[in-house]
Amino acid sequence: METNLADLPVRIFHVLSRELGRDNLWVKIVDFDQDPIFSMKQLEIDNFLKRDNCCDQVLRRWGNRGQTVGDLLRRLQLLSRTYENEFDSIQLQLRRKFKILRWVPDSEEQVTMAVDEETIKLECKAQGFPCPTIKWYTNDSKEPVHTGRSYTVLRCKCSTEHQYKCVATNEIPEGFSFSEHYKRPGKLWNSVLESDFVDITSLVRDDELCESCKNFEMGRLSQILADDEKVENKTIPVPSNLDSTLRAADKVALIMSNCSYVHLPELMTPHCDAQTLADALQKMNYKTVTLADLTLDEMRYFIREYKKLIGDGVYAVFYFVGHGFEVNGQCYLLGVDAPADAHQPQHSLSMDWLLSIFRDKQPALNLFLLDVCRKFIPYDAIGAFVEYSEQFKKFHRAHRNMVYGYSTSGGVGAYEVKGEINGVFMKYLKNHVSMEISVMSMLHGVLKDIENDPKQIH
Incomplete structure (x- = not known):
């Protein structure tokens, strides 16, 4: 965790560089204002993007600023709140610890609801690492009606006749260089969390909207x-x-x-x-x-x-x-x-x-x-x-x-x-x-x- 990014073993350095270069993912890590280690001006970003093997040079830049593996993991963990699982692969390459799913902040708040004039937005509060896959079910459905952390339904009769629950799962994927590390005997590498049903009948409108x-x-x-x-x-x-x-x-x-x-x-x-x-x-x-x-x-x-x-x-x-x-x-x-x-x-x-x-x-x-x-x-x-x-x-x-x-x-x-x-x-x-x-x-x-x-x- 305290290893400087510029001093990583060659194989891990190049794997990390490749992952950061996927769809220029490294640009999302840049902080324009607050964190001096990750800060870059737009002109600097544009110059890096023009170079061959730009992610090798970005990692060395961050390493020269004193950034460690721990610093990068903490940054990626923070960004996961916004980007969900986009940074999971990088964190797995760096051997971030597997975390079983739990309700955040606590089990009393499994699903939150945000209501506006026409819709109800349900959000599953399950957290863990890797980021969970979340599926939504109604009280009478065997197959999921939606996949994603949030699910927005209309406040019309067809939606409000149902109750809803979320089922979150996370696991270490097969077939990667890091898979064997996480799946050694005695180690936990998957978890499931299921919410109680949420009844939205009281939020029905008389309108027919859909x-x-x-x-x-x-x-x-x-x-x-x-x-x-x-x-x-x-x-x-x-x-x-x-x-x-x-x-x-x-x-x-x-x-x-x-x-x-x-x-x-x-x-x-x-x-x-x-x-x-x-x-x-x-x-x-x-x-x-x-x-x-x-x-x-x-x-x-x-x-x-x-x-x-x-x-x-x-x-x-x-x-x-x-x-x-x-x-x-x-x-x-x-x-x-x-x-x-x-x-x-x-x-x-x-x-x-x-x-x-x-x-x-x-x-x-x-x-x-x-x-x-x-x-x-x-x-x-x-x-x-x-x-x-x-x-x-x-x-x-x-x-x-x-x-x-x-x-x-x-x-x-x-x-x-x-x-x-x-x-x-x-x-x-x-x-x-x-x-x-x-x-x-x-x-x-x-x-x-x-x-x-x-x-x-x-």
Whole structure:
């Protein structure tokens, strides 16, 4: 340990030089500020890199400064906190002592959690030498779900249904010049450490943030389409000419919430609004499908699929919360991929289009709840929308069981209030939706509450 680096035996000197030269690893050892033994200026580093066998000269430079094997090992041990196992091979060549795995600082803190708005970062606190290989498992997985000291999961339903643990292992590898030294009889050369399970259920958010969650809801929609559901022990009659996979349930709801717009301002509350309504409808035995952050094409696709659930006698609810606007009394809804200048028909989903999709349906209730801005677009953009809407006039006809509910009046924006879980519309809708009153009375009550809301700021 006290041997000067310049005085190492020739074989060890050249092995160490080769290891330091691998991807210029020696540059990471340099300290620009604090340690005088390892300090170098950038110009010196650049000059060394231009030379043949530069690592031989770097070792001699460090040796001439009085650096010993012990000094280098202590430096590498410190750097391992940042670079993990990058310096293990060098330390093994210098015969650093094998250290079994242990929890640092103590066994009470095996896994730490760092939580932000969207993710949970789990970090395994196992330490030893060589640096451990760390694998993460869920409570129902036999194979690891991730390898690495830290594991970041989304705060969404698919992640928080699990508990997590880490399993750390370290051992001396086979087939190296140092292997025999460490594996002599009676010497310990491997260890394993396994943490307790960590439960992150309490950190779940109501948002759906990942593709896995979205795919799960897609699967639920497909299942509803395929299932032969019974309500109150009575099978819903199906005409003989209707395919059984298109059978409608008695109460269905399609809920769409768009927050994370690519080119438009991000919204705060839509996902929470969607989950609030879904929870309320599920308590009333609605079969709900909640989808988040959909593109325009995805919105159109799921509306077409949702149409298959709507038949005679069905109570159907469609709710959309996100960006939108109004043209000539018609609402237009925007997917998360809408461009910054979305005031063109091809970039939006019109309610004319949606009604044309449902034109041949006769549900007992067809409720559309639109939680969007209804601000008017610039005058010079109106012409394209007028021309676009002409194609739908032939489908226009009154449906006595169709009801619209808007979050705001025409020409006015919908609002979120900082610090509140729900937008203004859902803040009051959730108080009325479960009441045993007519739909029209419910909507009138909500709008009256909104008018009296003291926090609405225009």
